Each structure stands twice: as C-alpha cells, then as structure tokens.
Amino acid sequence: MPPALRGQRPAWRDPRLWVGIVLVAASVVVGARVLASADDTVQVWAAAGDLGAGQRVEADDLVAQRVRFADPDALAGYFTVDDELPGDLELTRSVAEGELLPRAAVGTADTSGLVELPVAVEPELVPPGVGPGDVVDVYVVAPISADAQAGQGDQPPPQGPALTGATVVDAPDPASSFGTSGKRQLVLAVPEADAPAFFALLARYDAPSLTVVRRG
Numbered sequence: 001m002p003p004a005l006r007g008q009r010p011a012w013r014d015p016r017l018w019v020g021i022v023l024v025a026a027s028v029v030v031g032a033r034v035l036a037s038a039d040d041t042v043q044v045w046a047a048a049g050d051l052g053a054g055q056r057v058e059a060d061d062l063v064a065q066r067v068r069f070a071d072p073d074a075l076a077g078y079f080t081v082d083d084e085l086p087g088d089l090e091l092t093r094s095v096a097e098g099e100l101l102p103r104a105a106v107g108t109a110d111t112s113g114l115v116e117l118p119v120a121v122e123p124e125l126v127p128p129g130v131g132p133g134d135v136v137d138v139y140v141v142a143p144i145s146a147d148a149q150a151g152q153g154d155q156p157p158p159q160g161p162a163l164t165g166a167t168v169v170d171a172p173d174p175a176s177s178f179g180t181s182g183k184r185q186l187v188l189a190v191p192e193a194d195a196p197a198f199f200a201l202l203a204r205y206d207a208p209s210l211t212v213v214r215r216g
Contacts, residue, residue: 041066043081045101050094050215052135052167054114054189057089061133062101077102094135094165115192116169120183125211130186134168135215137161138188140201142209162201165215166190186212 046065051057064081078100079085092107119138130136140162170187190198202208 041068042075043067044075045079045081045083045085047095047097047099047101049097050135051091051096052133052165052189053091053093053191054169055091055133055167057085057091057101057106059085065098065100067100077104079103094167113192114189115195117163117166117188117190117195117198119186119188119210119212121186121210121212123182123184125209126184126186127212127214130168130212130214131171132168134171136163136166136168136186136188137213137215138163138166139211139213140205140208141211142205142207161213162198162210163188163190163194 043064044067045062048061048063051061055061069075086106089106091105092113093105095101095105125141138161166188168186169189172185
C-alpha cells in the first residue's frame with residue numbers, strides 16, 4: 001500500500017506569514033513617518049542673480065529653494081512658491097544672487113524713492129553685455145581739477161565707486177547710442193538722495209571719465 005499522505009496546512013493559514021506581513025507594514029509606516037518628520041523644509045523664492053533697486057522682477061529672475069526655518073514665524077517674511085506674486089513686483093533695495101526674496105524688499109515705483117540718472121561712458125569702459133536689469137557700480141577715473149584741489153585743500157580724491165548698486169534701466173544698442181561725443185549712454189536707477197552727490201562729485205573734475213563695473 002502506498003504511504004498515507006499527511007494533509008498540509010494552506011500557506012495563507014500559516015501564522016508566520018501573517019507575522020511577516022505585519023512586520024513589513026509596520027516598517028513602512030514607521031519609515032514614512034520618519035521621512036515626513038525629517039523633511040520639514042519649504043520652497044521659497046530666491047534671486048537667480050543680482051537684482052537691483054527699482055528693478056521689475058519677472059519669473060525668470062527667481063529660483064525656488066528649499067529652506068528649513070528654525071523660527072516658523074520667519075517664513076511670513078518671504079514669498080513661498082505657493083504665493084501668488086504681484087504683477088508689478090518691484091524692488092526697493094538690492095537683492096543679491098541666492099538671497100531669499102523678502103517681502104520687505106518689494107514695493108511700487110512711486111514709493112521706491114528712485115530717479116533715473118543718465119550717464120555717458122566711453123564705450124571701452126562699459127562691459128559689452130550690460131543691459132536693463134544689470135546691477136553696476138560707477139567709478140570716476142580722472143584727475144581732479146586744479147580749482148577743485150585748491151578749494152578742498154589737502155583733501156585726497158574720493159575713494160571707491162561714485163555710485164554703488166545702481167540698476168540699469170536702459171542701455172541702448174551701442175551702434176545707436178553713440179552721440180557726437182562718441183560715448184555710450186546708460187540710464188541708471190539710483191536713490192534720489194544719491195543724484196546730487198554724484199553731480200557734485202563730477203563738478204570736481206575738468207573732464208570726468210566714468211568706468212562701469214557690472215556686479216555678478
């Protein structure tokens with residue numbers, strides 16, 4: 001007679017199977033909770049490049065960055081990617097590349113306190129790619145006039161840029177912007193209070209020559 005076969009318990013009734021399923025499910029839940037608690041960052045808009053005061057900010061000027069705020073209340077001072085940005089977003093101060101875009105740095109043209117200042121520069125003293133939205137410094141590179149030196153006594157020539165962090169509002173094409181002087185014209189947005197000091201500085205030179213240095 002053939003040997004009797006012992007009946008086998010179905011696999012789904014094996015308690016070891018159910019214990020294994022419970023352990024796997026528990027590990028998935030715990031892992032998900034750990035990951036969720038670890039990723040407490042939020043996406044915030046930051047400047048893709050140096051942005052100057054008075055510049056109108058477009059979508060291409062911003063990049064999203066994930067940031068973890070130690071103080072949750074600090075998040076209210078910045079624009080998150082879920083916020084609807086105003087259509088007339090304009091900066092009231094410069095924002096450096098990579099800096100988070102603060103709500104306190106935006107406003108409108110009538111509250112920014114800026115004026116448009118035209119400057120004429122020798123073409124070889126302007127970076128060829130300068131255009132609207134660029135942030136520049138302007139230096140005066142010329143000897144001070146004899147009359148100014150006499151009036152100022154032994155005071156040394158001013159050091160550093162004559163204009164700092166100015167935003168280029170307009171930069172006509174070099175082929176069309178040269179006047180009879182052969183210089184290239186740029187229009188810069190500067191704080192209103194800086195314009196008189198700039199013109200007073202130029203008055204100290206017989207033939208002031210400007211150099212434009214682009215930031216970033």
